[in-house]
Amino acid sequence: MLIDENRFGTYGIRFHDTSKKDTANIWSIGLEKQSSTTYDWDGRNRKEEDVYVFQYTLSGKGVIEAEGRLFVLKPGDGFFVHIPGDHRYYLPEYAEGPWIFIYITLFGTEAAACWHAIYEQAGMVVSIPKEKTVIQKLFHLYEQVQREEMTDMYTASARAYEFLMECRRYIYDMDAPRAELPPAILRALDYMASHYYETMGLEDCAQAAGLSKYHFNRKFREYTGLTPSQYITKQRIERAVELLHSTSFSVKEIAAKVGYADANYFHKVFRKYVGASPVELRKGEIIPPMDRLFIH
Incomplete structure (x- = not known):
């Protein structure tokens, strides 16, 4: 997948009156290209508390280890993890080429509810076609942040909540009997x-x-x-x-x-x-x- 180098970036979002008890809000968001094995996040050693990361692979491959299992993340795979947590995701030594992904870190009660709902119904790793609304909303949200349009906590909270609702919608719809429809x-x-x-x-x-x-x-x-x-x-x-x-x-x-x-x-x-x-x-x-x- 070819992505304009100017689109890559990582952004933290903070507001003076933001509370970790909010329904939902954004902690950080990014579109990254990682080519070094120094890219390695261990959820047991991170300093953030009660935040949730959704990371979606666009090209290349990465790895996440959790619950004694290893998942190879290929294009179209997303995962949602709680920090701190018993997991580790990284670019493995045997990777061929860079790992390109988009991610968002969220916090709040709805972020927690979304993580539990996804984990209970779909497990650690979920395959999502890029054209699905949930992924398109994530790209749109990233672009809003990049254009500096996320100017207050209320806008950020609303966008975070919309994204989480699309996550939940996708998971709830996964088992819907729709194959027979034209x-x-x-x-x-x-x-x-x-x-x-x-x-x-x-x-x-x-x-x-x-x-x-x-x-x-x-x-x-x-x-x-x-x-x-x-x-x-x-x-x-x-x-x-x-x-x-x-x-x-x-x-x-x-x-x-x-x-x-x-x-x-x-x-x-x-x-x-x-x-x-x-x-x-x-x-x-x-x-x-x-x-x-x-x-x-």
Whole structure:
């Protein structure tokens, strides 16, 4: 893989009012090319505390040792580790050529939750195609930092949280029974999952699928059992439930994050699908309580 040398760099991000107890935030981010075996990180000897590294191989090969096992990291492989921790990742002596990778170091309660979710469901190393939204978001985040657009902790926290949610989405979707769906419907589902929080119409979804609006609407309902509008609402409400459970964002903020400019309308739709208001859900005033919701 060829990458412009000017794009390589490593950046630390610090704000005066940042707390390690934040929901999520960025500690550092980088795009690196390592050619020396002096590149060697042992999680047992690092000084950082309660941070989580996601590192994704773009070209070349590296190695991570953990739990008495050795994993060779090839292009498309990513790993998420807790620091401090019983692991070591490095460029081995037998490597042919440089190891090029992009990484992000995060902290906060949601970073911890994401690490545990990935570890429990997918293990230490996860294979992710580069074109997937989670990797594209990581590149976009890196570019924002490089352009010095991460000017306050609130922006950084929001971007960190978005990235973590894409990580969790990818892991949760890994086992979804989607192989039998036509490629056009899969393209539409990927588009809707990545843009659910934006203003989106039937024409946008049909274009992503590569079909006419009429043909797409009919095929989508045939294969999913939902109209495109119902599916988008499903995505938004399911994500709203996650945010209500795992963050301290206000209901109005959550409404905006999942694509509702009108908080009152969000409240109405939420109650229709969940059977309770967002506030009632957050306070645990519904029986049985829930921290995730699946709408089918």
